[in-house]
Amino acid sequence: MKAKIRILDMYSGRYSVFINEKEAKKAKLHPDDLVKIEAGKKTVYGSVVVSNLVKEGEIGISRDILGLHSFSEGEVVTVIPSGTPESVRYIKKKMHGGKLRKVEIEAIVKDIVDRKLRDIEISSFVTSLEINGLDMDEIAALTIAMAETGDMLDIDRKPIMDVHSIGGVPGNKTNILVVPIVAAAGLTIPKTSSRAITSAAGTADVVEVFAEVSFSLDEIKRIVEKIGACMVWGGALNLAPADDITIKSERALSIDPTGLMLASIMSKKYAMGSQYVLIDIPTGKGVKVETVEQARALARDFIELGRRLGQYVEVAITYGGQPIGHTVGPALEAREALSALMTGKGPGSLIEKATGLAGILLEMGGVAPTGMGKKMAREILESGKAYEKMREIIEEQGGNPDIKPEEIPIGDKTYTFTAPISGYITGIDNKAITGIARAAGAPEDKGAGIELYVKVGEKVKEGDPLFTIRAESEARLDQAIVLARRTEPIRIEGMVLQRIGNI
Numbered sequence: 350m351k352a353k354i355r356i357l358d359m360y361s362g363r364y365s366v367f368i369n370e371k372e373a374k375k376a377k378l379h380p381d382d383l384v385k386i387e388a389g390k391k392t393v394y395g396s397v398v399v400s401n402l403v404k405e406g407e408i409g410i411s412r413d414i415l416g417l418h419s420f421s422e423g424e425v426v427t428v429i430p431s432g433t434p435e436s437v438r439y440i441k442k443k444m445h446g447g448k449l450r451k452v453e454i455e456a457i458v459k460d461i462v463d464r465k466l467r468d469i470e471i472s473s474f475v476t477s478l479e480i481n482g483l484d485m486d487e488i489a490a491l492t493i494a495m496a497e498t499g500d501m502l503d504i505d506r507k508p509i510m511d512v513h514s515i516g517g518v519p520g521n522k523t524n525i526l527v528v529p530i531v532a533a534a535g536l537t538i539p540k541t542s543s544r545a546i547t548s549a550a551g552t553a554d555v556v557e558v559f560a561e562v563s564f565s566l567d568e569i570k571r572i573v574e575k576i577g578a579c580m581v582w583g584g585a586l587n588l589a590p591a592d593d594i595t596i597k598s599e600r601a602l603s604i605d606p607t608g609l610m611l612a613s614i615m616s617k618k619y620a621m622g623s624q625y626v627l628i629d630i631p632t633g634k635g636v637k638v639e640t641v642e643q644a645r646a647l648a649r650d651f652i653e654l655g656r657r658l659g660q661y662v663e664v665a666i667t668y669g670g671q672p673i674g675h676t677v678g679p680a681l682e683a684r685e686a687l688s689a690l691m692t693g694k695g696p697g698s699l700i701e702k703a704t705g706l707a708g709i710l711l712e713m714g715g716v717a718p719t720g721m722g723k724k725m726a727r728e729i730l731e732s733g734k735a736y737e738k739m740r741e742i743i744e745e746q747g748g749n750p751d752i753k754p755e756e757i758p759i760g761d762k763t764y765t766f767t768a769p770i771s772g773y774i775t776g777i778d779n780k781a782i783t784g785i786a787r788a789a790g791a792p793e794d795k796g797a798g799i800e801l802y803v804k805v806g807e808k809v810k811e812g813d814p815l816f817t818i819r820a821e822s823e824a825r826l827d828q829a830i831v832l833a834r835r836t837e838p839i840r841i842e843g844m845v846l847q848r849i850g851n852i
């Protein structure tokens with residue numbers, strides 16, 4: 350059928366096509382049916398919403414669809430019912446544990462990018478990968494398909510370094526220090542990050558507190574060729590666009606299936622033209638990888654995948670048994686990262702990890718002799734050169750380079766938990782900390798999160814503060830308090846852990 354476009358001033362987070370009730374009946378279209386809209390060379394898929402918001406002869410599109418193609422009000426388009434895409438059969442094959450062929454993976458990725466697959470089908474794909482996994486051939490095919498369905502960047506300032514954490518550990522603002530340290534040493538590092546997937550703050554969420562993170566490829570090229578670095582949100586670019594669509598489902602389910610994670614991270618690196626990539630695998634209880642054996646196996650997969658893509662990859666297995674630093678949540682983490690860059694000092698876990706990772710990159714990039722990278726990274730941090738580079742990044746990304754940590758607004762609704770007994774901190778539950786920070790509103794409410802006053806191994810007296818929850822609303826604060834009471838994220842024990850007798 351032919352219809353005139355009516356632009357509806359709404360964002361629904363979905364690709365919805367509004368069709369008048371009478372017309373839907375005539376055309377035998379039902380809610381959630383997939384339709385194709387064509388006008389000249391433009392083709393878009395969307396799910397039907399039956400609504401009298403639009404008249405007969407009109408078709409309503411939300412602003413989400415306009416993000417894909419620019420239709421104009423009153424433009425005549427053809428609306429064609431579209432059957433279930435063939436790729437759904439391949440998703441079912443994976444659900445049943447089958448191995449996918451390259452062409453099948455390419456079809457799934459293409460349909461994800463073309464929005465032929467709806468959220469429910471994409472979530473099923475993501476879930477099937479969580480349950481049945483992917484082998485290396487499938488992962489390589491998925492990575493290349495994800496990269497080739499988007500744009501590629503060619504930065505004229507080689508070699509191109511990159512760093513990426515698989516995430517999962519609360520408070521992981523580490524790369525906000527690593528990037529300026531590496532760039533201050535003269536290397537090029539165009540860093541893209543995702544927003545939070547399973548955590549309470551992804552690197553993009555944290556950087557966004559003091560700078561813009563959404564840029565076009567041309568803008569990124571200009572920034573990186575000028576100052577050697579950027580810290581942007583990968584989702585704003587048309588780089589491996591399937592990644593950001595699948596991340597939406599991962600985030601809703603708070604899962605990060607290993608094969609998809611490999612493909613998702615490495616497709617972005619491939620599309621960015623990264624040549625030397627360092628992958629951080631935080632390992633410990635309550636994060637994505639719990640044991641060193643699992644971390645080693647994943648490291649081998651990253652290195653092999655890099656080899657197939659023509660990239661040199663190294664992996665750092667890092668301690669992820671408790672949060673990094675003392676803060677969790679976008680604004681709190683932004684304060685901590687900025688303060689560490691300004692003063693060269695900060696929590697041991699943050700400084701150690703950041704200089705350790707930056708040091709490896711300095712060695713990989715050939716600016717530090719083997720074994721000297723970490724020392725050089727620390728000197729760059731302590732000399733203020735990394736902070737100077739950070740100021741350049743903030744300025745180029747439209748932020749205020751003079752911003753001070755204490756000027757960053759944080760949630761003013763607070764509640765502090767104190768030690769119920771004297772003893773030693775024997776554990777901090779990563780999952781519980783993330784859950785509480787998310788319940789408090791992070792990452793969407795930038796000021797929400799947790800300030801931690803203790804780390805594992807420290808001694809506390811009854812009544813000492815353990816952590817403060819910060820929120821931007823009382824309702825969110827209350828939810829977080831309830832969760833914190835239920836999960837007790839910080840374990841305190843005396844030196845005598847158990848008494849056992851009469852066995």
Ligand SMILES: O=P(O)(O)OC[C@H]1O[C@H](OP(=O)(O)O)[C@H](O)[C@@H]1O
Pocket residue numbers: 512513514515516517518521524541542543544545546547548549550551552553605
């Ligand atoms: O921790 P969760 O939310 O699961 O994983 C997502 C985080 O991990 C990566 O970190 P980075 O950009 O390398 O610093 C992503 O880009 C994102 O910031």
Ligand SMILES: Nc1ncnc2[nH]cnc12
Pocket residue numbers: 514515516542543546592596605609610611613614
């Ligand atoms: N960009 C990303 N960073 C970390 N984990 C991921 N899993 C999927 N995409 C990811």
